[in-house]
Amino acid sequence: MPVPHTPPPIADEVTLARYPFLPQASEWIRGMALRHSINLDELLDGSWMDKARQRARLRLIDTVQSKEGVQVSGGDIHTEEGRIVEAFSFYYARLVVCASEDERLVARWAQAEAARAEQLLMLDAVNLPLVANTYVTELRLKESVAVPTMAASPSTPLRQRRQGTSDLWQIGLSDFIEICPKITGQRWRLPNADVEGGWVTLHNERQYASSAKLARLLRERIKAAVEADALEKMAEINTDLAVRLAEPVGMVRNLMASKASEAISLVGADETDWPPCMQKIVAELATGVNVNHFGRLFLASMASTLALPEESCVNFFRGAPDFSEGTTTYQVQHVYQHGYTPSGCGKLKINHNCPVLPGDNRTCDQSWMDHPLKYIRATQRWKRLTRPKAEPAPEANNSEKVNNTSDIVGDANK
Ligand code: SF4
Numbered sequence: 001m002p003v004p005h006t007p008p009p010i011a012d013e014v015t016l017a018r019y020p021f022l023p024q025a026s027e028w029i030r031g032m033a034l035r036h037s038i039n040l041d042e043l044l045d046g047s048w049m050d051k052a053r054q055r056a057r058l059r060l061i062d063t064v065q066s067k068e069g070v071q072v073s074g075g076d077i078h079t080e081e082g083r084i085v086e087a088f089s090f091y092y093a094r095l096v097v098c099a100s101e102d103e104r105l106v107a108r109w110a111q112a113e114a115a116r117a118e119q120l121l122m123l124d125a126v127n128l129p130l131v132a133n134t135y136v137t138e139l140r141l142k143e144s145v146a147v148p149t150m151a152a153s154p155s156t157p158l159r160q161r162r163q164g165t166s167d168l169w170q171i172g173l174s175d176f177i178e179i180c181p182k183i184t185g186q187r188w189r190l191p192n193a194d195v196e197g198g199w200v201t202l203h204n205e206r207q208y209a210s211s212a213k214l215a216r217l218l219r220e221r222i223k224a225a226v227e228a229d230a231l232e233k234m235a236e237i238n239t240d241l242a243v244r245l246a247e248p249v250g251m252v253r254n255l256m257a258s259k260a261s262e263a264i265s266l267v268g269a270d271e272t273d274w275p276p277c278m279q280k281i282v283a284e285l286a287t288g289v290n291v292n293h294f295g296r297l298f299l300a301s302m303a304s305t306l307a308l309p310e311e312s313c314v315n316f317f318r319g320a321p322d323f324s325e326g327t328t329t330y331q332v333q334h335v336y337q338h339g340y341t342p343s344g345c346g347k348l349k350i351n352h353n354c355p356v357l358p359g360d361n362r363t364c365d366q367s368w369m370d371h372p373l374k375y376i377r378a379t380q381r382w383k384r385l386t387r388p389k390a391e392p393a394p395e396a397n398n399s400e401k402v403n404n405t406s407d408i409v410g411d412a413n414k
Contacts (some may be wrong), residue, residue: 003221007134015127017083018120020090021113021226022134029087036084043092044244045148049076055089057248060096062253063105063112064287071117076268096252099245105256106234108288110227111321114219121215125167128211135221138172139214142201169214170199179220182290184322255283256287273383276364277348278302280355286319294343294351296320299334301340310336344371 010016010024019025033039043049055075062070075082090113097109121128132139144167173195180188195200200405202213242249271279281299284291294315303313310332317328348354356364363378
């Protein structure tokens with residue numbers, strides 16, 4: 001990832017508290033811990049860190065439940081106490097996420113923190129270049145048309161700074177090429193970009209300013225950095241720490257589980273027949289993981305093949321970090337209208353959408369298993385054979401659904 005080796009120095013404490021994930025913030029937080037005698041015991045159990053732990057809890061709840069990511073406003077970071085709460089709540093939340101040993105949660109948390117940063121940076125004209133130069137190698141301001149501004153310093157509250165900048169940013173082509181595949185939308189495709197001399201101009205649009213586009217690009221880099229950092233720190237969690245963090249870890253795990261089952265239950269009882277690849281994608285989308293394009297297309301084509309209602313299929317995508325009702329509905333309609341055939345196991349494995357390893361799942365281990373639809377047929381047949389004789393026949397609607405599914409699955413076996 002071409003990020004600058006040496007990030008620009010940031011001394012302003014308000015800025016560091018606002019963006020505690022910045023690499024420049026580590027030294028500052030360490031200094032603050034020394035100054036206020038905040039050690040690990042204090043952070044985990046001390047009364048002095050109560051507020052930080054409460055704010056961390058909110059950060060984690062937002063991580064799972066809010067589409068917008070972690071709430072922008074915490075305490076008043078213009079006071080020393082507010083800065084301590086903000087900085088250490090970030091640290092505590094990261095500890096909890098690392099102790100969960102759940103990479104999906106780590107990804108979800110990184111996404112939520114990055115989404116918060118994007119919202120802040122869209123309005124933070126003073127710090128946008130500093131943060132951008134931390135994560136992007138080539139960046140320049142092509143032009144900046146004067147707009148009425150208030151005198152602003154890095155510590156001026158965001159709301160008092162200028163709103164609606166007419167800055168015009170350009171980003172290096174290599175950064176653009178690396179970041180954009182992770183963002184959906186036509187404006188982020190290279191053929192639609194204004195490229196000249198190795199620079200991509202992020203044009204101001206009526207409702208999408210150049211600065212907001214830069215903040216969107218930064219979100220991807222921030223997410224990658226926060227996630228990589230947390231995954232590295234996961235190795236440092238020992239048993240003692242894991243036990244002491246068991247309560248908040250349990251709280252987040254339960255939230256994640258209920259979110260996933262909420263999404264799965266949207267389409268009725270037959271989800272127990274779904275193959276692990278489909279269940280995984282549904283659960284990941286529900287918890288805000290940015291599932292790749294291949295996985296999304298697979299899910300939509302499975303939903304279409306299984307004759308699930310289009311609306312249920314759209315609902316699968318609601319938790320996606322880039323969910324847009326209009327775009328998703330349009331894309332789902334397209335898949336349903338064109339009757340795409342779901343991809344087979346080989347392609348799903350190559351595209352990192354098959355979660356099972358040999359020994360994980362007996363059905364997937366079978367030598368004939370080469371398509372997720374075969375998985376469904378095998379599961380349904382096994383259920384029919386093992387259903388107690390006395391059990392009443394399924395109701396009309398359900399039996400129709402099962403028969404339809406079997407027909408379709410039968411086609412896949414031909
Ligand atoms: S082996 Fe095939 S059916 Fe099973 S999880 Fe992987 S892709 Fe899905």
